[in-house]
Amino acid sequence: MQVYCSKSSNRKGAILSLELVLVLPIFLLLIFAIVEFSLLMSAQTRVANAAQNGARLLSVCGMPSAAAETEVKARVEQLLGPSLARQCVITIEAGKYASDLGRVYVQVPMRNACPNLLWMIGFSVADRSINCDAAMAMERIASVIDVEIQLQ
DSSP: OOOOOOOOHHHHHHHHHHHHHHHHHHHHHHHHHHHHHHHHHHHHHHHHHHHHHHHHHHHHHHHHHHHHHHHHHHHHHHHHHHHHTTOEEEEEEEOOOSSSEEEEEEEEEETTOOOOOTGGGGGTTOEEEEEEEEEEEEESOOOHHHHHHOOO
């Protein structure tokens, strides 16, 4: 018994293989971009929430002091989690009087948030950072010393 293969079936397999070779890199690049973007957006949301909670804690924790700043920094780092808190920069500007704005700035390197998947097309997260800040009105009363200084 003899089996004959037509030339068209062999060519069809070769064409499908060629299409796969041409389309697969583009498809993988698209998948990598979606994964990296979603990881960065998730990290940006966590950083913004940590900055807002830090500003909220700063507004109600009392007079600007080293203890209050340490407490706010510890809370922000706790909310960021261990991966994002590594090498993050937290800057605190407390308002001096009630109703002044207190601000918390948080800067997190992007390399802590996601792997560098798009380096092959020139987009690198190596020297970039996620920056968020939050401001809230201070809800405490000025100290007696500050009031006496203003009256003089």
